[in-house]
Amino acid sequence: MSTNYAITAENLVKRYAKGKEKIHAVNGLSFQVNQGEVFGLIGPDGAGKTSLIRMLITLLQPESGKAMVQGYDVVKDYKSIRKIVGYMPGRFSLYQDLTVEENLRFFASIFNTTIAENYDLISDIYQQIEPFKKRRAGQLSGGMKQKLALSCALIHKPSVLFLDEPTTGVDAVSRKEFWEMLKRLKAEGITILVSTPYMDEAAQCDRIALMQDGAFMNIAAPAQTAALFGMDLFAVRANRFYELLQNLRNHSLCKNVYPFGQHYHVTAMPGRLHSNDLLLYLQQLGHNDAEVYPATPTVEDVFIYLMNPAA
């Protein structure tokens, strides 16, 4: 039993009954998370992210397969695991009618510790809500609830932190701040497994698993995901944006065309389509202001590609 890894999973399976059928929430997952790593589970709702996290923190029993956290088995050693993991669920689940301070003290005492003992670890985060420590948790804003939940998940100084969609529904500024907090926790040596549906957050992780339908399509460092993209990619824009989409789709060498920010992204078989030819084609259709240039695939492009490589 090696503890080189903070988390290991082998063929982990969980199914749920749906009518008469059983559907896979988690479909035979095997992976490892290194000590001190920020590991991202990237995928849409229903991909199986929450089921996976809940099995790892021993709140849900695997149907088959095996998983360990810091060398402890998630089934046999669940008591040991619960002492060393921190968990922030997707839905706010602190006590709404306890104050900020009471919630934090409660979680500290459950873990046989005190706020003072581990204050250093949470001070950065907790200081931002400390002015409101007499306020009931139910009365806090979304951003403050998030900070309190994170403080409570950290108060016993866990060695592995599990965050289930901490930034869902949160605006771009608060999301950015949240990731900065995670970076400071990583610097303290805490291993972090975090799930998110926002593909642009993938870049903040050391490694990411792209998850869909209970399985990982791939695990890689964010910077390496572009290499998985087996097509050429172009970014295209023009003022008549709506017509542009139809025109691009009518081009026989454009395999997949989809909106991407202020551009359309166009995929093509490697080496088959050239920017200049595509530009000429668009100009002939009256898009005199068209711009076409090769683009580097982002994590989101890779995700789209892996979901349907044939397209």
Add this chain to the structure above:
Amino acid sequence: MSQPNIIITARNLTRKFGDFTAVDNITFEVQKGEIFGFLGANGAGKTTAMRMLCGLLKPTGGEAYVAGFDVKRHSENIKRNIGYMSQRFSLYEDLTVKENMRFYGGIYGMSINAIKEKTALVAEALHLKNEQNTLVQDLPLGWKQKLAFSVAMFHNPPIVFLDEPTGGVDPITRREFWEMIYNAAHAGTTLFVTTHYMDEAEYCNRVSIMVDGRIAAMGTPQQLKETNQAASMEEVFIELARRAVRSE
């Protein structure tokens, strides 16, 4: 009242709750057929503003007209003339696809024949023909969102409010959803959209960004990027929202 091609007018629209001014004197217009992105940080006042425009909350100051109706005096008319979809709630999970459409059609006073016709159209467009008797809870999330949008447009309202419509869906479905938005706009429907995905802000014809209850910036994505010397709407948003002084 307002020009014929303007479908939403807000003038000095304000809403106070006690001493707290959630929406502070906002003025803007939305044109027919426009995709208007309504952005802001959590707590900036978006939801309050949107509730006033939907006729669900009375302003404490200023005025607003939606589809030609005064939000203060004719809120019932507004409700009949708009569609609304939010990520949190839109469809009845324990009704079937068909039942949901029939229910919404009925609420909006559509005839049985009109409901039947529209149901067939929607089922065709969404490739849901074989799923009409499926409970909504058994549909994949992506289908649910697309169905919810179609249901919000079921009574052919001239304007549809979409409140974070794409949260949590996969990147392919998210784009299919936006294509439905483009198509609706192309057909003349006005779309009023909130989102936390900044790439989606780029998809809008015009965008407003609320900060501390006020509109801090408004324009086409291109204009906003130029004015703020930013490469993306995300940068624009972060730059503006960072100036907020009030917390949610």
